[in-house]
Amino acid sequence: MVQQDRRVRRTRRGLQEALFALIFEKGYDRVTVQDVLDRADVGRSTFYTHFRDKEALLLAAFDALSEDLRGELGAVASDPARPAEALFRFAYERQPAFRALCGKQGGEVVQRHLRRMLTELLMAQLCLGKPVVPAEVVVEFCTSTTLGLLGWAVDNGFPHDAAWLAAAYRRLVEPGVRAVLRPA
Amino acid sequence: MVQQDRRVRRTRRGLQEALFALIFEKGYDRVTVQDVLDRADVGRSTFYTHFRDKEALLLAAFDALSEDLRGELGAVASDPARPAEALFRFAYERQPAFRALCGKQGGEVVQRHLRRMLTELLMAQLCLGKPVVPAEVVVEFCTSTTLGLLGWAVDNGFPHDAAWLAAAYRRLVEPGVRAVLRPA
DNA sequence: GGCAGAACCGAACAGAGTGTTCAGCATCGG
DNA sequence: CCGATGCTGAACACTCTGTTCGGTTCTGCC
Secondary structure, three states: OOOOOHHHHHHHHHHHHHHHHHHHHHOHHHOOHHHHHHHHOOOHHHHHHHOOOHHHHHHHHHHHHHHHHHHHHHOOOOOOOHHHHHHHHHHHHOHHHHHHHOOOOOOHHHHHHHHHHHHHHHHHHOOOOOOOOOHHHHHHHHHHHHHHHHHHHHHOOOOOOHHHHHHHHHHHHHHHHHHHHOOO | OOOOOHHHHHHHHHHHHHHHHHHHHHOHHHOOHHHHHHHHOOOHHHHHHHOOOHHHHHHHHHHHHHHHHHHHHHOOOOOOOHHHHHHHHHHHHOHHHHHHHOOOOOOHHHHHHHHHHHHHHHHHHOOOOOOOOOHHHHHHHHHHHHHHHHHHHHHOOOOOOHHHHHHHHHHHHHHHHHHHHOOO
């Protein structure tokens, strides 16, 4: 049976939606398991049969997203700007989720995971010649700017579209990376 | 009386040092008030006469630093790379504190404050002509890279000196900023 | 339609951590 | 030396967590 019991789907979905709404309202740290229970109208014991704790619920929600995201990010060429653009597009298509997961309101847990995912991806595809600056630092640079811009967009309610954000990213990031990878 | 009671100094200092050590050992989130009390050998009630909660203790420690930091950052010219360099130098002079406050182990509280401080500073001194990209985004870019590099240095035990970090920063960040501030 | 099994419920419980109170002791500065 | 201030430690109420379990409801399947 590849598809779960309907009740399970309902419960998990309800818990996840309640969590997102509550994160948006008062921030991940201030959300309590009891809050989620009340909002989703789910029994306490039921919650703990599905998730070990609040963080597990968050990560389950994140994993559902990140599986799709990995697909899109994996298909990009070895251009350091591509992952960022794919991520921006992806975020714009799922604004509600990103509003809860990234930005000020989301916990640092998701930020850490996102950062690690991006870092690994960039490390894998940035195996270039002798850069002036260690590849590790270049990757750190790309990751920080990507997540920084994304967070900015999220916290400002996605004021422009994904293409605009990608253009800004290219303008700001590419010159530096180019200068470092091709020593003058 | 400009100087406090010696007992007060001793207590506050002990609490702060205990907090830093514990953050370094197991990360801010996992540090409990009781841990700090035991480590500093201070009574529970004493703690709460000094600080409202764990976060207040952290912020008091941070404020002591940030006062000095503001001084150094305030004196820089309107070159967007200067604040970063000053911050790097400052961090290298107080590695133990930054190991606790920034990096993976430190809570996101300090990160938020540092980010806000940097953002405000850069916003104030980056009042330039019509940039291709909103100044807000440029500032976000600079802030993210500065904190990103700093976090990297902290988490890797300050592998190079401040000048090296500043040079890497300039190489990576300046080309993009220049390209954006002076439309081709 | 009916049945076995799975999911859900809710109440109760133990445990950890928080923040407050207070009476008594110690230490400080003058 | 003394009045004021700070520290102590134990006790307490509170919130949140994570677990347990007997009883109820729903689902998939025959």
